[in-house]
Amino acid sequence: MKNYLLLLLVVPGLAAAQTPIPFVLTGHLGADAYRSAPTYVYLRYGRIVDSAVVKKGRFELKGTVDAPTKGFLSMRRNMDDLSDHKAVFYLEQGTLVFTSPDSLRNAQVGGTPLTDAWRVLLTVEEPINRQLNALEKELRAATPAQQQSPAWRQGLQAWRAALLRERTRLDSAFVRAHPASMISLYVLNTMSKDATHDGLVTALLPTLAPAVGTSPLAGEIRTKIRQNALGIKAQTALQVGQMAPNFTQATPEGRQVALADYRGKYVLVDFWASWCGPCRAENPNLTKAYHAYKGRNFDVLGVSLDEARDRAKWVKAIQADSCPGRKYPS
Template sequence: MKKTLLPLLLLAAAPLLGQAQAPAQFTIKGQLGKIAARSKVFLYDREKGYLDSAEVKNGAFVLKGTVAEPAQVTLQLLNNGNRYRLRTGQADNVVLYLEKGTINLQSPDSLGRATVTGTPLNNDYRQLQALTKPIQSQFEALYAAYRATPKEQRTPEFMQQSDEQNEALRQIISQQYAAFIGTHPSSVVSLDLVKEMGLPVPDYTKVAPLFALLAPAVQGSPAGQRYAAELAILKTVSVGAVAPDFTLPTPEGKAVALSSLRGQYVLIDFWANWCGPCREENPNVIKAYNTYKGRNFTVLGVSLDEAKARANWLKAIADDQLPWTQVANPRGGENEAVKRYHIQAIPQNFLIDPQGIIVATNLRGAELQTTLAQLLK
């Protein structure tokens, strides 16, 4: 895969970026229909949590405030005096963008069905929702089917089929997101899409080119600068980069350095005993290991388990019959490897070639088998 350099336009804009931005005043006006008495709306931010609330009187409410920069938030409606809760679940809510101006919501009966108008970013977001609604519905149906399947019936074949269906939908929605970004380069919504396309495990080779499509003003915004800094870190562990070395102990206390495995292909597998998806993927990794272990290939398991979970870690190794070298650190997720590889979610893996270069990342299911078959002919 080719590397993509971040635009030098950021440097040209640098003198302006340090200037403080005046807070923008926003107003949210809602008019709802069939709403129970004693209802309230709660506004919260994914990172900051609770922001504000207001009572709904005769179906109407108003929220006012200021924001230092545009922000995506969730507005939640709770009926009959129920208390606010951050976890939305099946709650009645709607996603909004806080920015300068008045945001209008109208609905016959719920926030989830509200029509949102009034400011540029909210108009952009409604366009995106209309574009992706059919695929989002398919995602929801696939997830519902997965949840409805008992764990004992989630066989490797079932998981592979689910992964393939999920990946097919992800490919379609990724194309839709990329198209939206291309036609809305000056929208903060597009920046949020670039971030979302990097979840739960960001791939620098995919998100950096999309970030490059954004207008200089969006790249140079506070949120854009923060994400550019993340990309700079991700680049150090992207395909084509030299794999950062680290040293961690095995269960027996032997120190193992990644560099000591140089000369063969190594799959660095980040996992933990409490990670369900990691455990479900283990049979596939075992299959790959048994197929190629005699052909210049090995696996190095790096656990995020903490010292207090040592017994559970060892039990998971035994229960899943993992034959390759395992290492961990008493500090769990704070270990050296986790920091150097920018691990924010698991399962996650990196395939390193005999020269210590990262040649692939996050190989799952059949893709792991196919990649190894091509490299180890």
């Protein structure tokens, strides 16, 4: 058999390590895994791809990483489907040991703190992930009648939502049980990709050990949550029926114009730029709208997105397009 490794992702937030970290991978595979000769195992981490010959079921790989790094080891050259022929682990200082009676998929992997904690997490999540895989198979095998059935789709959606809630509960329990492991921080980083988990992630971050909770990745997670909160606040402010947020910008003549100056009017706010051809192509239509409704308490406010260094282009575009009655703060 041939071995092939899926790509390995550098763990976010730890890429700035200064001293190379040496690692060793050793493996002992059962005869079923290496009947063909020669047999190779393939490892890829970062942009590095390495391989080793399996001799009498044994192999060894050595290398260095700049930071603890997640990796995949495989015995397949086909890179399209490694789901059944790979081992997942973390490369860090120390020796990782693989033992399996047949394939890498069934290998027992351990020997370093991150990988040991990672395997615990996989064991915790395995029942839920197995059901999620079954759900996906059912979805792919659906008949046309099922696909068009709202009740069938709603049933699958409810099933999936329940499984994801349970996985979140299990992951949260893992984080609380392993506060000193960076794996817990990686779990929270994954959770934080869904803004609906921001409250939970915010509550769990302080439970981490100081060395983990003050790491660069923890800072990135906190920043992401703050940005999500600002985005939600902005979305709420821009919902239909809400008062538009006020802003103040200068006209070409230097006069300050605020949206609040138009309170009580119907205002069409047009965001444009001198470099935006489609925006400027709409100017004749804006002129028509202004002339059609200017007697009905209507006005047009054009807000430029040009950079300050492009002021000359902005002013030139205003002069070239000449939209009567339109205000041009920038």
